[in-house]
Amino acid sequence: xxxxxxxxxxxxxxxxxxxxxxxxxxxxxxxxxxxxxxxxxxxxxxxxxxxxxxxxxxxxxxxxxxxxxxxxxxxxxxxxxxxxxxxxxxxxxxxxxxxxxxxxxxxxxxxxxxxxxxxxxxxxxxxxxxxxxxxxxxxxxxxxxxxxxxxxxxxxxxxxxxxxxxxxxxxxxxxxxxxxxxxxxxxxxxxxxxxxxxxxxxxxxxxxxxxxxxxxxxxxxxxxxxxxxxxxxxxxxxxxxxxxxxxxxxxxxxxxxxxxxxxxxxxxxxxxxxxxxxxxxxxxxxxx
Amino acid sequence: xxxxxxxxxxxxxxxxxxxxxxxxxxxxxxxxxxxxxxxxxxxxxxxxxxxxxxxxxxxxxxxxxxxxxxxxxxxxxxxxxxxxxxxxxxxxxxxxxxxxxxxxxxxxxxxxxxxxxxxxxxxxxxxxxxxxxxxxxxxxxxxxxxxxxxxxxxxxxxxxxxxxxxxxxxxxxxxxxxxxxxxxxxxxxxxxxxxxxxxxxxxxxxxxxxxxxxxxxxxxxxxxxxxxxxxxxxxxxxxxxxxxxxxxxxxxxxxxxx
Numbered sequence: 268x269x270x271x272x273x274x275x276x277x278x279x280x281x282x283x284x285x286x287x288x289x290x291x292x293x294x295x296x297x298x299x300x301x302x303x304x305x306x307x308x309x310x311x312x313x314x315x316x317x318x319x320x321x322x323x324x325x326x327x328x329x330x331x332x333x334x335x336x337x338x339x340x341x342x343x344x345x346x347x348x349x350x351x352x353x354x355x356x357x358x359x360x361x362x363x364x365x366x367x368x369x370x371x372x373x374x375x376x377x378x379x380x381x382x383x384x385x386x387x388x389x390x391x392x393x394x395x396x397x398x399x400x401x402x403x404x405x406x407x408x409x410x411x412x413x414x415x416x417x418x419x420x421x422x423x424x425x426x427x428x429x430x431x432x433x434x435x436x437x438x439x440x441x442x443x444x445x446x447x448x449x450x451x452x453x454x455x456x457x458x459x460x461x462x463x464x465x466x467x468x469x470x471x472x473x474x475x476x477x478x479x480x481x482x483x484x485x486x487x488x489x490x491x492x493x494x495x496x497x498x499x500x501x502x503x504x505x506x507x508x509x510x511x512x513x514x515x516x517x518x519x520x521x522x523x524x525x526x527x528x529x530x531x532x533x534x535x536x537x538x539x540x541x542x543x544x545x546x547x548x549x550x551x552x553x554x555x
Numbered sequence: 556x557x558x559x560x561x562x563x564x565x566x567x568x569x570x571x572x573x574x575x576x577x578x579x580x581x582x583x584x585x586x587x588x589x590x591x592x593x594x595x596x597x598x599x600x601x602x603x604x605x606x607x608x609x610x611x612x613x614x615x616x617x618x619x620x621x622x623x624x625x626x627x628x629x630x631x632x633x634x635x636x637x638x639x640x641x642x643x644x645x646x647x648x649x650x651x652x653x654x655x656x657x658x659x660x661x662x663x664x665x666x667x668x669x670x671x672x673x674x675x676x677x678x679x680x681x682x683x684x685x686x687x688x689x690x691x692x693x694x695x696x697x698x699x700x701x702x703x704x705x706x707x708x709x710x711x712x713x714x715x716x717x718x719x720x721x722x723x724x725x726x727x728x729x730x731x732x733x734x735x736x737x738x739x740x741x742x743x744x745x746x747x748x749x750x751x752x753x754x755x756x757x758x759x760x761x762x763x764x765x766x767x768x769x770x771x772x773x774x775x776x777x778x779x780x781x782x783x784x785x786x787x788x789x790x791x792x793x794x795x796x797x798x799x800x801x802x803x804x805x806x807x808x809x810x811x812x813x
Contacts, residue, residue, distance in 0.1 A: 413643075416673075418673075419665045419669050422679065427701065491677055
């Protein structure tokens with residue numbers, strides 16, 4: 268970590284981000300502007316999440332980074348190495364061992380605890396941005412809790428497709444006050460946000476916004492009384508570990524229509540296999 | 556008039572630089588009444604409408620609205636959330652250009668349902684039912700409910716805007732040249748529709764128009780504006796049949812001669 272301040276960012280910047288974080292925690296779901304810095308990775312790769320992580324990280328923290336649920340993808344590996352280098356913190360792939368988890372597109376399958384923080388990378392913090400192009404107007408709508416427009420979008424979905432067709436970044440109401448984008452996690456993960464014991468922090472680097480959900484806060488997915496919110500998942504068990512209740516990735520295995528459904532949470536899958544659970548495709552793998 | 560007024564403006568003044576857009580304007584509107592504000596372009600009609608509806612604050616003067624409970628509210632002293640709530644439930648605004656009000660990328664049904672959803676309706680079936688009912692009331696075919704407004708004709712758009720506005724059963728609707736830009740036969744049909752809907756639902760309307768014919772057909776009372784002042788006001792037939800102010804005489808005679 269020679270040549271760098273602890274966790275890369277200078278202390279003044281971290282203080283500025285922590286002030287924004289405190290405000291965000293005090294007003295659950297409200298987007299707080301912050302002076303986002305240039306980071307040594309491109310926008311869209313997690314510049315917001317990495318700045319939030321840098322600001323909450325202490326020397327004794329244990330960091331886990333996941334991208335689409337996996338610990339071993341480029342984005343996850345490079346951010347984990349970045350903090351191992353600049354902060355010298357311990358890193359892990361085990362959800363239970365981590366104190367800070369930075370994530371892109373997933374929430375781990377394992378229930379998080381009160382002593383953990385989960386940091387989301389957010390590309391677009393404004394849940395209304397596709398519906399109302401004026402940021403002045405969306406700020407006014409948040410201020411007045413005027414969210415009829417979001418339901419117009421849901422209405423359009425039901426009218427056109429017979430169901431609410433949002434499969435990721437499914438809008439939620441936080442603490443029955445602020446409409447919030449949960450970042451592009453699958454709708455499957457939305458129920459995990461509700462009354463989560465861990466602190467949830469959201470950083471959008473390019474859009475320069477931070478927001479948060481304090482522990483044990485009500486998070487409700489928007490829906491209609493006669494078209495209630497429901498999660499969507501592939502109707503198979505995991506091919507490797509046989510889990511029937513985890514979110515699955517579809518992997519194309521050959522050019523003859525072969526495919527494999529596996530847990531997107533690699534740590535969850537590995538842990539289950541270590542405990543002796545085997546899926547239908549797991550046997551073949553072991554036999555080879 | 557034994558009933559108390561629904562909306563009243565007193566001593567309204569507003570200057571745009573050196574130009575007096577409103578000068579000492581007093582207006583009263585009773586429940587269920589249709590008041591037409593007529594005058595030429597630049598006479599302050601639309602400014603008056605914007606001030607009465609709370610969208611533009613006057614330099615001086617006060618606008619009071621009586622809510623269903625009988626409580627009087629100073630429209631320009633109301634907190635923004637309360638005014639917004641008023642605008643999306645008790646009040647409505649019909650623009651000359653329906654594109655200003657409608658969401659062009661949202662289906663007809665979604666447009667009609669938006670005010671209901673903004674007010675807290677969360678039952679899809681009910682919202683859909685209300686949208687179908689209102690499309691029928693404004694004579695739009697039920698089969699068009701999932702079509703985008705951009706596939707609609709000008710007259711249909713205006714009728715859709717009216718359905719979208721009236722779906723929450725407002726007590727007071729502001730209309731800014733609702734028939735402007737439509738051809739004559741479509742205008743006639745629309746006027747007929749507005750007249751029957753307003754009478755049936757007992758909605759009070761402030762109607763801005765430069766068309767004396769529209770005012771004569773729809774309005775109970777009329778106020779004639781010239782250079783920011785109301786120069787003559789009274790029952791529509793009285794004012795139009797026996798205009799007193801020279802400017803009103805000019806307006807009426809110019810219509811009758813064509």
